[in-house]
Amino acid sequence: MIWECFSDAERLMRKTYEVVRGYYGESHQACAYMALRVAAVYHNQMRFSESREWYELSCRLYREVKPLRADVYLNRAEACEKMARLLEYDGDYTGGHRYVDEAMSAMEAFRCCAETAHPDLWKLRRSRWQYVYLRRARLYFGQGRFDEAQQALDTAYSLFPLDELSRVELNMFQVRLYMVHERWEQALALARQDLETMIRYHGETIKDALSCREQLGDVLAASGQMSGACEQYVWVADRLREKYPFQTDWIKRLQKKAGGLL
DSSP states (O other): TTTTTHHHHHHOOOOOHHHHHHHOOOOSSHHHHHHHHHHHHHHTTTTTHHHHHHHHHHHHHHSSOOOSSHHHHHHHHHHHHHHHHHHHHHHOOOHHHHHHHHHHHHHHHHHHHHHTTTTHHHHHHTTHHHHHHHHHHHHHHHHHHHHHHHHHHHHHHHOOOTTTTTTHHHHHHHHHHHHHOOOOHHHHHHHHHHHHHHHHHHHHHSHHHHHHHHHHHHHHTTOOOHHHHHHHHHHHHHHHHOOOOTTHHHHHHHEEEEEEHH
């Protein structure tokens, strides 16, 4: 998946799932985890209907199995948060909140199991809780409940310490909230900071850095700096054509944004 050889990843993960199911039976935590990984392969191919089927399967299996390890709760939280993401895309915010509620309960169970008995695992993986809160914030945002979205995001920031790279995803949502309230100076400063951070860690052409640059273009456009915004959009579209030509929808979106400015 890192190399974006998705057909190979799909074939291997489906085969692994079948092997695990054949050995343990379907109602087992290993099978639930493999279903989660199959779903991720489909999602990264933007095959959302298939990914939904596998995320739903993973959630169902995690509800059925008897947890034997603390990380079962953690993985259940991930499966539920991913389902909430798909429902957010569909505009089903009520359904998304239900899955977030389930993810929150799973993270609380993970804390109870791991915080004392497995402190290294807890410290390593507890940030998942922050991204569940971020999903809650996104759902509120989609509903136009901006104050509640800010509260959920503030909770995500405050739960545990995050390094500057891990903060970028939360920061990008904060930029969206700044834009809603037309706080352009703060939005621009944070968008530039996120881009600089991503480039410093991973270079200019990783997709996360391209997303940061696109958001910088969005802030520039919304604040009336059209030429600067267009420059960012064109730059990102050119890099996508060079490195990720299969990202046709993303390229078309950028072309539309740049064309609208021109």
